Amino acid sequence: MSDHHATYHYVECPAALAALVERMARANRIALDTEADSLHSYYEKVCLIQLSFEGETFVVDPLAGMNLSPLLALLTTKPLLMHGADYDLRMMRSSFQFRPRGEVHDTQVAAQLLGIQEFGLAALARRVLGTTLTKSAQKADWSRRPLAPDLLAYAADDVRHLEPIAARLLDELRGLGRYEWYRASCERLVEASLRDRPRDPDEAWRIKGLRGLTRHQLAFVRELWLWREHEAQQADVPPFKVLGNAQLRDLALWASAHPSRPLGEGPRLPRNCTGRRLAALEKAIAHARHLPKDQWPELRKSPLAPRQRDHECEKRVDALMSEVASLAQRLGMAPSLLASRATLEAVVARQPRSPGEVLACRHLLPWQAELLMSTILKVLATAPPKE
Known part of the structure; x- marks a missing residue:
């Protein structure tokens, strides 16, 4: 295997890949990370796959024209160790249809359940190992070739330290009796990463900052978004x-607001908005101006069901949020790890009246339901507080 750096192997040819797969077959658990070109490409893809096991680290180049099927097939069967696994699993799935069948461990989830507020990989390496990791290449274009040795070394560092970090964090979780919470949370994370997220055409264009806009204004937002997407x-x-x-x-x-003014009098445009792109922009604006009212977008409807929009139910959700915050403080963790507001709204909408019904709320993991059960039943059985 070509070795561009003393602490990792760069895998870019079939022979090196075959040797890696042979060594992987004997590994008990494999640390995994990826680098993608999401900041540089519309059609994002995995550009590097980093693996670490038995004290050695490998950086695999998926853009080198190799057949990765043997590697990926073996990887699906191995227990995996990751940090912030959700994004990497989604990228592996979209690029290679990768679906892990073994356990997935996530050091970010472990740190959060321990109440560690700075749970990024660099912060954990510093806290647990006293090691400083540089994050200077976070915005690198990983699709470019050749990649400089310092970029490859940066990528390798993202998996090299995961095993010792995980060992410490998982020991602490066991000591606090939270290891089962951790496993259930990791399992849900994997399940979520494997679900499709179909894009709703009526929601995709609704960027942040549109609250209060009229239907007429939203028509322009939608047309400009469609132009930008194209x-x-x-x-x-x-x-x-x-x-x-x-x-x-x-x-x-x-x-x-200016239906008859030329575009040149409007807000300053990016320097790359010239020629054909500028003409297409002008056409999009003209199309928005001539849309009949019945084709203007509707104002966003509340995602809450009628029962959830009920004022009394909102007060119950507020009461639950307050109780969750208090419990989270006692446990030394973020309230969102126990239940988000959306989760509590869904629970209130179900109106569970018994411990079994609380446990049946699919929005809650079993450990979350058990921790919150008495609070949920108490709040739902009590009349909402008067204002």
Whole structure:
């Protein structure tokens, strides 16, 4: 295997890959991380796969034209150790249809359940091992080739230290009696990463900062978003590199308020908005201006069911949020790890009246339901507080 650095093996040819797979077969657990080009491409993809086991670290190049099937097939069967696994598993699935069948351990989840507030990998390496990891390459374009040795070394560091970090954190979880909480949380994370997230065409264009806009203004936002999406696809760049969300919103508001003014008098456009792209933008704005009212977007409807929108139910959710915050403080962890507001709204909507019904709430993990059971039953059995 070509060794570009003393502390990792760079795998970029079939022979090196075959040797890696042979060694992986004997591994009990494998630390896994990926690098993708999400900040540089519309059609994002995995550009590096980092693996560490039995004291050695390997950086595999998926863009080198190798057949990765033997590696991926074996990897699905192994227990995996990751940090912030959700993103990496989604990227592995979208790039290679990868679905882990073995246990997945996540050191970020472990740190959060221990109440560690700085749970990034660099912070954990410093806290647990006294090791300083550089994060200077977080915004690198990992799809470019060749990759500099310092970038490969950076990528290798993301998996090299996971085993000793995990060993310490999992021991602490066992000491606090929270290891089963951790395993259930990791299992749910994996399940969520394997679910499809179909894009709702009526929601995809609704960027942040649109509260209070009229249907007429939203028509311009939608047309500009569609224009930006097309341009990003054509150039294979992230949409923000065509036009940022704040710029898009400002341009939509200006265009809706100045129907007869030329675009050159509006907000300043990015330097790359010239020629064909500029002409397409002008066409999108003109299309929005001529849309009949019955084709303007509807205002966003509340995602809450009628029962959840009920004022009394809202007060019950507020009461539960307060109780959750108090319990989380006693446990030394973030309240969101026990239950988010959305979860509590769903629980209130179900109106569980017994311990069994609380445990049946699919929004709660068993350990969360057990911790919150008495609080949920008490709050739902009590009349909402008067204002």
